Amino acid sequence: MNKQKTKKPRLAIISLTSCEGCQFVLLDQGKRLFDFLSKVEVDEFRLIEDDPIPPGRFDICLVEGNPVTKENFKLLREMRERSKFLVVLGNCAALGGVWELGNYHLDKKIIKSIYKAKGQIKNADVREVNNFVKVDYTIPGCPIDGNEAIEALNQMLAGRMPSLPQEPVCNECQNNGYECLLQKGEICLGPITLGGCKAVCLKSKQACWGCRGLFEGAQAKNLMRLLLKNFTRDQVYRVMEVFGARDTIMEYLENDQEIAVPPINKPKKI
Amino acid sequence: MEGHTDFVAEIIKGDVKSAKMMTTEGARLIEGILVGRNFYEAPIITSRICGICPVVHKVSSIKAIENAFAIKPTVQTVKLRKLMLSAQIIHSHALHLFFLSMPDFFDITNDLKFISAHKRETKSAIAVRQWALKAIEVVGGRAVHPIACEVGGFKALPDRSELQSLIGQYPYVLKQALALVDMALKIKLPKFRRPTTFIALSNESEYAYYGGDIRIMAPDGQTRNILAKNFTKNIKEIEEPYRAAKSAELDGEPFMVGALARLNMNNKHLHPLAKGIYKKAGFAKVEYNTFKNIVAQSIEIVHFLEEAKALLDDLGDGLSEEKGLTRKLGLIAGASPIGIDSFGCDAVEAPRGTLYHAYKIDSNGILTDCQIITPTVSILKNLESDLMEYLPDIMELPEKQRVMKMRALIRAYDPCIACATH
Numbered sequence: 001m002n003k004q005k006t007k008k009p010r011l012a013i014i015s016l017t018s019c020e021g022c023q024f025v026l027l028d029q030g031k032r033l034f035d036f037l038s039k040v041e042v043d044e045f046r047l048i049e050d051d052p053i054p055p056g057r058f059d060i061c062l063v064e065g066n067p068v069t070k071e072n073f074k075l076l077r078e079m080r081e082r083s084k085f086l087v088v089l090g091n092c093a094a095l096g097g098v099w100e101l102g103n104y105h106l107d108k109k110i111i112k113s114i115y116k117a118k119g120q121i122k123n124a125d126v127r128e129v130n131n132f133v134k135v136d137y138t139i140p141g142c143p144i145d146g147n148e149a150i151e152a153l154n155q156m157l158a159g160r161m162p163s164l165p166q167e168p169v170c171n172e173c174q175n176n177g178y179e180c181l182l183q184k185g186e187i188c189l190g191p192i193t194l195g196g197c198k199a200v201c202l203k204s205k206q207a208c209w210g211c212r213g214l215f216e217g218a219q220a221k222n223l224m225r226l227l228l229k230n231f232t233r234d235q236v237y238r239v240m241e242v243f244g245a246r247d248t249i250m251e252y253l254e255n256d257q258e259i260a261v262p263p264i265n266k267p268k269k270i
Numbered sequence: 271m272e273g274h275t276d277f278v279a280e281i282i283k284g285d286v287k288s289a290k291m292m293t294t295e296g297a298r299l300i301e302g303i304l305v306g307r308n309f310y311e312a313p314i315i316t317s318r319i320c321g322i323c324p325v326v327h328k329v330s331s332i333k334a335i336e337n338a339f340a341i342k343p344t345v346q347t348v349k350l351r352k353l354m355l356s357a358q359i360i361h362s363h364a365l366h367l368f369f370l371s372m373p374d375f376f377d378i379t380n381d382l383k384f385i386s387a388h389k390r391e392t393k394s395a396i397a398v399r400q401w402a403l404k405a406i407e408v409v410g411g412r413a414v415h416p417i418a419c420e421v422g423g424f425k426a427l428p429d430r431s432e433l434q435s436l437i438g439q440y441p442y443v444l445k446q447a448l449a450l451v452d453m454a455l456k457i458k459l460p461k462f463r464r465p466t467t468f469i470a471l472s473n474e475s476e477y478a479y480y481g482g483d484i485r486i487m488a489p490d491g492q493t494r495n496i497l498a499k500n501f502t503k504n505i506k507e508i509e510e511p512y513r514a515a516k517s518a519e520l521d522g523e524p525f526m527v528g529a530l531a532r533l534n535m536n537n538k539h540l541h542p543l544a545k546g547i548y549k550k551a552g553f554a555k556v557e558y559n560t561f562k563n564i565v566a567q568s569i570e571i572v573h574f575l576e577e578a579k580a581l582l583d584d585l586g587d588g589l590s591e592e593k594g595l596t597r598k599l600g601l602i603a604g605a606s607p608i609g610i611d612s613f614g615c616d617a618v619e620a621p622r623g624t625l626y627h628a629y630k631i632d633s634n635g636i637l638t639d640c641q642i643i644t645p646t647v648s649i650l651k652n653l654e655s656d657l658m659e660y661l662p663d664i665m666e667l668p669e670k671q672r673v674m675k676m677r678a679l680i681r682a683y684d685p686c687i688a689c690a691t692h
Contacts, residue, residue, distance in 0.1 A: 200412055
């Protein structure tokens with residue numbers, strides 16, 4: 001038999017505008033990450049190397065952050081064209097991240113008060129990566145869960161599409177015996193948010209603010225109804241906004257007649 | 271490095287006319303985003319400024335808000351925060367020193383190649399980082415973007431057995447850290463000297479990082495202290511047309527913050543092991559070679575390991591099940607506990623230097639103004655001045671080598687452009 005040298009799959013990890021925390025989660029996996037990296041050809045990993053992006057096609061491209069600057073958009077589109085499989089990494093790329101708050105509440109006056117020089121800030125609204133390019137897979141969370149991410153990447157290498165169990169954060173929260181903050185009277189989005197995070201926030205008694213987005217089949221209407229009994233719409237929206245989940249949840253609820261939903265991007269002024 | 275940046279120098283007939291660090295990171299306008307949000311969201315949102323130093327953003331934000339409300343956290347709360355901050359400095363330095371900066375001195379541009387050439391040292395660096403990350407996870411609930419700390423205290427307390435297991439691993443981790451220090455001390459650093467102003471927190475009881483006055487050391491070695499609340503009276507943020515990030519000046523002059531600044535001013539408070547290394551490492555009384563920031567970081571890794579160990583010993587013995595002040599004061603409802611408009615600010619030492627957060631909060635607990643000055647904002651001007659001074663020294667070198675040298679100097683500062691362009 002011919003001994004053919006098998007070429008390793010080519011990997012690129014790029015970062016748009018973000019805190020780079022998801023790349024750090026990967027890096028923080030230590031040996032597990034380096035074991036994974038040894039199975040691929042790492043051709044772009046800006047956090048730890050300075051070489052220019054080499055030519056050719058990539059098998060997997062991980063994208064962290066939001067496209068905000070012209071350079072961000074150019075890089076994103078180029079990498080989409082050059083990559084077989086484009087994976088978004090984390091809440092910013094997947095849902096807009098905390099930066100999306102600016103879309104709802106930031107007016108020009110505020111920008112001017114922070115950056116007085118003119119023509120400096122040319123930022124567009126912060127939007128999810130899938131508004132601009134096709135996304136093949138999403139690794140959710142702010143930040144991502146390291147185990148889940150490495151597991152998913154290994155699946156991809158093996159040629160399988162990784163699948164996340166479509167279950168709410170509540171399942172893991174209850175299995176771990178954490179206190180239910182929804183019952184305690186806080187706004188918690190655990191019942192509609194995709195699990196897999198081991199309910200890490202609930203462990204620290206922080207209510208779920210939906211950073212991983214909705215799971216398929218989430219009963220968003222029910223939760224909304226429940227929350228509106230005790231909270232104002234504004235209070236609920238504000239929690240949904242922090243990790244950029246509000247517009248996704250609104251889309252989900254759009255056809256619901258019982259809860260009249262004001263148009264997105266025009267929230268009640270505080 | 272963390273974030274993206276380009277460097278452009280204008281050289282006319284061998285004279286360096288200008289040196290500019292251009293940030294290509296998009297501005298995220300976080301100070302604007304915070305206006306109109308409730309105060310308890312500030313620590314959660316500001317920690318997202320940076321994936322490598324979320325702890326320090328969270329803690330300075332919390333401290334600034336506590337100052338606004340005149341809340342004094344418990345001794346235990348302060349110890350837990352200090353443990354997280356120490357661990358933060360350890361893992362950030364270990365990453366920067368070993369994975370980002372050191373390859374420059376071995377003429378390697380791709381850190382992955384560096385890693386495969388230095389397997390044993392990689393193992394040491396990873397061991398040190400993993401321990402520190404675990405410490406943050408144990409106290410804060412998660413290593414990147416910790417959860418448990420909030421205005422007033424902690425939502426949940428660490429598991430006692432996990433604190434004990436950190437103590438158990440300490441001797442091994444310290445040994446690995448000392449191996450890294452050995453490696454850092456062996457690097458042949460370029461000769462370079464440009465007297466500048468240093469700024470760091472300082473107090474009489476310790477190697478300051480959680481609080482204290484702002485100490486300023488002028489290029490002539492004279493020091494003076496200002497109160498942290500007067501930070502912005504002395505240090506001004508400026509905008510340059512060529513970058514989205516702001517930069518800062520003290521009385522119109524550049525200044526330096528970070529490990530080298532802290533070591534220059536506070537070395538008498540180093541823990542014993544770290545102090546021993548400092549004395550042998552050949553530092554001038556006031557060290558002006560910026561490249562030595564790397565060695566300073568390695569010494570700080572040891573110091574903060576010793577600091578973390580002392581805190582762990584304290585906490586491991588007597589962690590009391592106290593409830594955070596948050597619930598006691600009714601802060602969870604989000605209203606201002608003092609019921610009037612207030613202002614609070616504070617400075618904390620981040621891995622890269624002094625970090626300042628300030629907030630105006632109205633009587634309903636809503637943020638009406640906010641200012642954050644990050645260490646990388648502070649050092650940008652100083653870095654540009656250093657580059658102006660250093661360029662003529664290396665002008666004769668072939669281009670490729672010259673680029674390597676410049677890169678090494680820029681990286682010795684450990685700039686975090688993500689933080690700068692918040």
